[in-house]
Amino acid sequence: MKKISKGYRIASALFLIWAIVDFRNYATIGKDLVAYYSGESIIWELVQDKLFQGIVKVVLAVAIIVVGLIRARKKKQRTALTAITCLLSLALFVIWGAGMFCLTSVTAEYAATRYLNGYRDFASTIATRSFEHWLGKGFDSSYANYDANRRWEAVDDGGHADTFYGARFIVGEDDEFLKRPNSNKVYSATAVYDAGGNLLECSWSDFFYFEYLTENQWDNREERSGNNARAFFDREMLTEKGKEILSNSVLTFDAAAMRFTGTFDGVEFTPIKIEYIDWDEFQHALDSKGSGQYTVSGIVEDYDLQWNTMYEDASDALSSEDVVVFYSDWFDVCYNEISPAFSYKGTDYENVASLVAKLGPELAAGAKNLTFYDGLDLLIPSVNYCHSFDGETYYDPYYYGEAAYAEEAPDLHFYTVSVVYCSPWRTAFGELSVVYLITLLIAVALVFVLRSIIKNHLIQPVLSVGEALMSEEEKNYLYPEMSKAWYESKLLQEGFAKHSDKSRMQRNEITRLNTALEYAKAAEENRRQMTSNIAHELKTPLAVIHSYAEGLKEHIAEDKRDKYVDVILAEAERTDGMVLEMLDLSRLEAGKVKLSRDEFSLADLTKAIFEKLQMAAEAKELQISYEFPEQSTIVADENRIAQVVENFATNAVKYTPAGGSVTVRIQNNRGKTTFSIENDSKPLSAEALAKVWDTFYRVDESRSGGGTGLGLAIAKNIVELHGGKCSVRNTKTGVEFQFTI
Incomplete structure (x- = not known):
């Protein structure tokens, strides 16, 4: 860190401080990992989240330090400790990412199951609550627009699947698989259609529905009338306070009473102005009154509570004779958040309402399978039919159209269509946000622990050996396996090579002279x-x-x-x-072949040769297995060693019976490398074992396969020219050829 520029350290410190602020905000505010913003991609949602921002800033701070280190040491060889730290970080990050992906996948699947269990029959839940026990009971003849009000309530409830009480079981208990938040972000839309597929009511229209009191009834302090009306409104005409109330809360929690000014045709109320009594002010007045009976109108008038404007349409100028004023303390509003766009079975839809509008008329012909999973999104359509048969009225999803019934078909009256749009993956992100943070911190800590262990037990000893081998002192040399040209291992390699090359050259020269003498004799x-x-x-x-x-x-x-x-x-x-x-x-026997010094992987060379023999091996259905060490680098003439390995491999494939096995091994022992191939076959006789390396020797014509009998002799000469030796032996299942250099 001493040679890192001060600018890098300052920039890194600033990012860390900024990240700490984000983590503090996340911890104190308790914000979920993924915020659900209409129409935005998940990347933008993640960027807006404080926890994600904090993690990104920590990563940037570390990246700045790494860049500073690289620039400070750009003229030096990379050290093994630096490389191992980077590789450990990368490996643990990949493992962490894979683990979190698997955990998120399981959690998302679990969330999808919860959503399906909660919303698969959402239309039937709405119909049971709003229709089954109320319609056809004679209330509509006693109270104005009673049946219509049940439909208004149904589509309103169907447009709020996330807050609808019938879906409360979507939230898990504290002792379940994961402790989940109190609500899941879902979007929904609902519509009611008549038997012909014509739209009766829908949740994507904005309207108030209420039980109204006339001015006389209000002044007489009557409590309820039982008569209902609906008032459509334009969102643009809402006051700022009105938008805040309808967007961020439940209307009945902010308003104790409402006053509607406009025109009324017996069902629909056209509002010019809508006002409300603040709930907190009403409660304060009610507390001041003390115990006893009361009516809302009585409290409002007695305490002269202020009417606050929620909606006003100044452009709609009507004569005072047409204008009526209604009061209500039993009211609600159908005002739904627009869902993001999505794709359903190959077709793009702007929102959930557009999908309901598309499916609704089609379902007049009968129910069908509708649930659909697309990427991060889960679409759960449902339908409930109101139909009668033999004088009994039923509310269920089991109506399949007139053509599906062999005898008399049920009489369809109307049906309810609902679509719930949710994202199990986004839900999983929110539920696992703390898990992500904790496991990431554990992974970072593990990197430092492993780094310390590797430094003390590997890097420092290797560095000491390398420095000792670079000295001129006589020592008992080790035979380490070299793998990467890092700074420490490169020291060890250079020191070892300096002494071992001199010894090897001497041994090779002695071997060459002895071989020449034997050849001369x-x-x-x-x-x-x-x-x-x-x-x-x-x-x-x-x-x-x-x-x-x-x-x-x-x-x-x-x-x-x-x-x-x-x-x-x-x-x-x-x-x-x-x-x-x-x-x-x-040429080999005469010692006229010059060997090159190539550094190569014997394991890679062997695999490349067996790939050329793959068709022949597959034709005989041979089982080829490899037993290679992590490090198999040798220094030798690569082309000549390839000639030896190819001869061994060709013989093994050729002489192994169909369905047999071939085992290829490479072993390192005190600076020497042994290569062997064992294949299933009949054992060789003692004579064959002694003469198999001789020129033109073949055990018998059946084993020769048309060969010249020179291959093994050439291989033996190549190995001996490298200062090595060849051998052959019988095994329990066949024959093993090997060479050591």
Whole structure:
């Protein structure tokens, strides 16, 4: 931190202080992680949340420090501790993110189940509450607009699914899976249609519905009349106080009484002005009165409570003869928040009301499956039919249209359609906000704990060994496995390479000289043996070529000429390949091959070779398994080692019976690497084990598969030229070939 510019430290500190302020605001205000704003995307909602803002600022503060460190050390090799810290942070963040995603998915699914349980039959719940026990009981003949008022109340309740008492079971108890907030943000719309699919009432219209008292009834301090009316209104005509009351609270909690001034046609009231008595002022007056009977009109008049304007339409000028004044202390309002846009079964809708308007007329033909999940959104449509059969009236969702009934169909009177729009994922975000914060802090703490452990038990010892190996003192050298070229490991690698290369070069030179001496002693014998072997191996293809050439010369039938030519070409190619292998073996035995020093992964090389043999292995349904260490980097001639590995692999695939298994292993032991391939097959005889590396040796023709018998001899020479050795042994299930360098 000493070399980081002061500007970076100041900027980081400012972001941290800002984040602390956001965390404090979040903790004191208790704001949910995701705020539900109409028509906004979840990204914008997250950005507006204090908790999310605080987390982002902490991340920015850390990023500033990291940038400062990088710029301060840009001319130096990255240290292992820095790299491990970054990788640990990345790994734990990925694990944390994956874990939180899984937890959020489960919580969202749980929330979706709650929503479905609560709102699957929402239309039936509304119908039961507003219609089933009230309509058709004769009240409409006694009280004006009684049945209409039940419909007004139904669509109003259906437009407030989040506060409707019938959905209170959506909220879980404290001892359930998660302690959840007291409400879930949902949007809903409801409409009532007649039997022909014509709209009767809907929740997306703004109106007051109330039990009215005339001026005489109010002045006479009557309590109730039982007569009902509805007043449509324009939101733009609401006063600021009126908008506040209708948007942020329940009307009956802010108004004790209302006064409507306008015209009335017997059902619909056209308001010019709407006023209300403040609930707190009314309660204060009621408390001042003390105990005893009272009427709302009596309290208002006796205490001269002030009427406050909620709505006023100055443009509607009517004569005083047409204007009437109604009072009410039994009232409510249908005023619903507009839902966000969404997609339902491939069609985009502006809000929930537009979907109800689309589905409503269609459902006159009978019920159908409607629930739909789209991304973050869950749409829960429902329908309830009022129909009669054999003189009994039923309210249920089980009406399927006249064509669905074999005999007499029920008489459909009207039906209620409701759609509830909610987001289980956004609900899950809100419920898990504290979990996100706590687990993130735990993950950050875990990064520092693991960093300390790795530093004390790995980085510092490796650094000490590297520094010791760079010195000129004689030591007992370790054989660490190198993986990444970080600063500390690079020190260790350079020190180890400095001493091990000198020793390796000496061993290689001694091996080369000894090999040359042995070759010189056996040169004459090898020459005679080679001549015999070459003559033997070339005899068969040359004889075949000669016999088929004579057949061509004797003018054989035309239909056989192509076959004879193909045989001659195949034997010539076989002879050419044999000659090339013999030349390669000759150069290796003579010590005329120069090896390059390549640093490469033996495991990656092996996998690449087996990928080329994949079709042959799949054709025989072979099971190939790998047992590789985390580190398999060696220094050798990559092309020559690839030639050895390919020879071993080709033999294993070729000689393993169908359905057998091949196991490839790489082992590191005190600075040496051992590569082995074990495959299922018949065991080799003692003679075969002793001579399998000899030139032109083949166990039998059935195992040769058309080979030249030079592959293993070439492989052995390549390995020995690297200072290594080859070996073969029988196992319980087959044969194992291996080399060590």
